Amino acid sequence: MDDIPPYPPIDPTTFDLIVIGTGLPESIIAAAASTASKSVLHLDPNPFYGSHFSSLPLADLPSFLSSHSTSPSPPRSPSSDDPNEFSLLEFATRPLYSSIDISTFSPNLLDQHSRKFNLDVAGPRVLFCADKSIELLLRTGTNQYMEFKSVDATFVGDNKGNLWSVPDSRAAIFKDKSLGLVEKNKLMRFFKLVQGHLAGEQDVKISEEDLQSPFVDFLNKMGLPPKIKSFILYAIAMADYDQEDTGVCRDLLKTKDGIDQLALYNASIGRFQNASGAFLYPIYGQGELSQAFCRRAAVKGCLYVLRMPVTALLVDKDTGCYKGVRLASGQDIFSQKLILDPTFKVTLPLGSSPPLPLKEKLPFFSLKDDKGKIARGICITKTSLKPDISNFLVVYPPRSLFPEQVTSIRLLQIASNLAVCLPGMFVLYISALCNDDDQGKKLIHAVMNTLLTVPLDSESNAAVQSETAEIGSAVQDETSESSSGGPSDSGEEKPTLLWSALYSQELTLGQVDFICSTPMPDGKLNYNDLIDTTFKIFQEIYPEEEFFPETSLENPEVDGDASPET
């Protein structure tokens, strides 16, 4: 990125819409606008697609994170007014990541094969088989650019290192070895109640009063024991905060929403024949999603320029209205609308006050208040956390690891069959909502300490290095290993950590004005909320246009192809 090759000037210089950043929301908007026959210029300062939703090679991840960790120096020169009718407002980037902590225990191996890794910046993430992202992929035909595999199971973890399978279906309840007969009966009856309610059966309708009450109260009312309550709240409805402690809970789930979550989960299981679990994961990582929508936009005529930083915003001197952007190449490009990656900040020239109309607009430039942070961790191991299964999700409900833990911690293990790492290795994505970096670190460390062996000497761990030579053979072992299927014994050897990256990410919402910022990766497991926000932004900038009208489907016959290949 240091030496940007000289770019030929972009032609034309006027577009309907300029989108800066190729994260998933930006890419979807670019694709939707292109589909609506708008002329779109999609820019990204990075040499890759996906921005904060990308999947990066191992060596590139730390540099990407740190490049967004400190605010670049303030504008080099006070914004000089052009001779023409525009004021220049310089862009700055907003620091997004903090407390970045990279540990390598096997430097040689990983350095050599850095490009074999595709590490998600915003992990852990999965697609529910019936969620909005899958619908969007199918509706737009974008699924033809991607392949998926099934995330086969969900487990709930405890502080002893046990992983308990989540009885999320009739067959799973039947098979489950940890639930008692009474618990099985209660859980299945609850599922039936929800199914009956969703199917609109009159005699099992859940009352409006119950629907508006907290989900946890409803579960209590149904007489569900604590263990099952925890399964439903945190491993199926995916609640983030401790639902039973209103003091700390920032997202108290209503029964209505809880049931919607259950419906989503239920509809996801068995939707695709070769997906055994509720979730899908894209081969080559989550970054593929952004890239696929960019491809979709390009097919519709969107112009792409990567490695192209934008330096300033061009604003009408008199009205303070947005006019265009100045690129790092010095070229000015004009458009009616602008979509910004939320890391961009517009800085006002020092000592100068903006023109009056702009000042009025300014509150909209600043991003909404912080909604806290999310702590993320990426770990690489060479053995699976569970011997007989390679791709799965683990949820640590609030207070399952230590008493002060008030949020759920989620962990996703993805194996090399999804082309995210070297054969025989596993990537673990961990995340938890937190108030500050220290709290976040504590949450991520708690999971790592429970599940992994962290070598003491991070620089030269000979044992690990010698072991890595056997990685080739480990690939075969992965499939041949069998297990009783019960929860993993805490006495078993824990996987050894080869590499880890821990960092905290700011949480910001997207916002809408004549300049719109897209949302940052959120703390959720899937993209439903992000797609909702993206849809709202699109509606805001193009209220007349339909968001991917049905007729835009070019290849209706590929509709069923979203099923993952196995």
Next chain:
Amino acid sequence: MHGRPRKAPKPEDEAASSAKAQKLRALQTQFFSFHHNKIYTKEAVELSAKLLEINPESYTAWNYRKLAVEHYLNLPDCNPDSIKSVLDDELRVVENALRQNFKSYGAWHHRKWVLSKGHSSIDNELRLLDKFQKADSRNFHAWNYRRFVAESMKRSEQDELKYTEDMIYANFSNYSAWHNRSVLLSALFDKKAEGFLLKEKVLPEEYEFIHQAIFTDPDDQSGWVYHLWLLDQTVTTDSPLLASSWPGHGSDVLLVGDRCYNGSAFSPFSALHSDSGSFPIVLYFNQPVRGVNSSTVTVECGFNKNEDLLWKPLSASNSQTARVWVAHLKVSSSDLHSTVEVSVGHTKGIISTRGFEYSHPSMLSFKVHVQPMERDSSQVSVAESISLREENFKVYGKQSEESIIDSFDQLIIKNGHETTASNWRFEALAKEIECFRELLSLVDCKIGKLTLARLLKAYDAMSYPFANKLVHSEEVLELYSDLMKLDRTHYQFYKDERSIVLLQKVTSSKGSLLQHCFQYKDSVSSAICGPICLRLNNLSLSRMGAFEKLLWVQMLDLSHNELQSIEGLEAMQLLSCLSLRNNKLRSLTALEPLRKLKLLRILDISYNQIGDHSIDTTRYVCSSPLSHSVGSELNRDETVTSDVALINNWEAFYIFKDFNLNQLDIVGNTIADEKFKSVLVKIMPKLKQLDGKLLD
């Protein structure tokens, strides 16, 4: 595959299907011409394949292919390679047909036939089956075929058991898988395979397994069916046992000639009137058995070995298997007192329907006393009329209680040898009872209630006669009453079950039984019946039961109940007087059990519903006298068959012709008009009294 709604066909679909039908008809016509002319050329055989691919249900085409295969195999230039290719072709045709309709009986059968030729590899079959069983895991055709393949491959039952487990884990709502599991376990039990030697080791695990299914979804029936099988495995002892007998062990039988019983010294339970100088010996087993004959059951009376004694099964069907067996022992009038010894099962040969040998030889001995006959019988019996009316009974006297108590015990055979072996059965039942009480505390579940009732009943039955009363009978009765309210569709079934429990309760102890024993007004003058009448009237019974405790009854009042059937009553061989007044018997054929009661003299079937329903659904279970089997009986009496009225009333003829009734009440039934009564008189020339009127 299941629960898909049928859609109305669209016009274009109809057009397509009529075009298809036309094509099919053309194919069929051509095929039949090949078939009739026995043409087995390549083209002809291929045509049949085409036909089967469209319509796998064409049995003729399958048969034609079998003929064609036989034709090829008999050709002189036939060699192993050509055989294999012919048979492989067949397998391919079957596979295509199954793809069209995997529920085609003809196709599956053809495949079996091809494989039975023994030239084809069976290894492919499991692969094929996996495909079909994946498409529809409950498809019983595939499961049937799987059993065939597993047997042919000599695949172990253990492996197949594991397979059913996998299928059940995938979806436990699978009757076929559970069924196959029961089949495999039965085979393993029979073989006494390693690890399956002791049921008490295997069944608890199976119970544990099925509980997972039942508790997860009590509304799913497939699991309950398997549970019922497990319950049966737990309750039923392998080898059959003798449950009771008449006369009881250690009892005294007073055989009275034509009349004049004086009951001074003997128990009223075992005094018997006999015209013929013979009396019945009744053996009641706990499950249907075959092979009861004069070599497996020996009867010694004094020095007489009675080797020609004929044992007859008493069952509704005419099979040679029955729970109840009877033989008539003739006592020579010269021996006024003799001891009879009956030994059961000292020689092998009594075998249960499941193939288990009667293995607990038992010995019954009783004394027979003959009362000399008096000669003036004819006048007395004509004048006599028995009327089972309230005013004619008095409560059975306290003074006789002692003798009843003694003889009651003698009716029941105690199988002490089973107690220790049955401990695990008790434990298993107790555990199940606890388990289902818990389920019912969680959900209101009909089948759960029914299962609990069955469990409690089984528990009581097993503890009896060692425990003196049926501890759970009240609870069971309540469960059935509850079910009758909850589940109207199966009301009659619950009512029947409840009736049997009620009867078991009544007969379970001397005290409760005594409440139903009455003395007929002037027993001294009655030459026909014993002195005690068992009155089970007004109990809302819809079915009879507890026969093993009632073998001694000679006079039975079942009036004012709701009996629709009297199945099993044939066991009560001593019955001479029976009232079924005011019940719900709906047909003459429902009376069939009475045909086997040779001592029955007085019968009251008045005020039932015989003739109300034009269609008698039970008539098909009893053999028509016009069929070959009993036709010969008809021909014996030409005057009878030539009578049109009798031909039109063959059921009446069939039921009543063997009766030896003196007295019959049939008034209050639709069928009982004057014409019908005249038919009855014709059928039963010995009848003396009909509906209270003396006959000439």
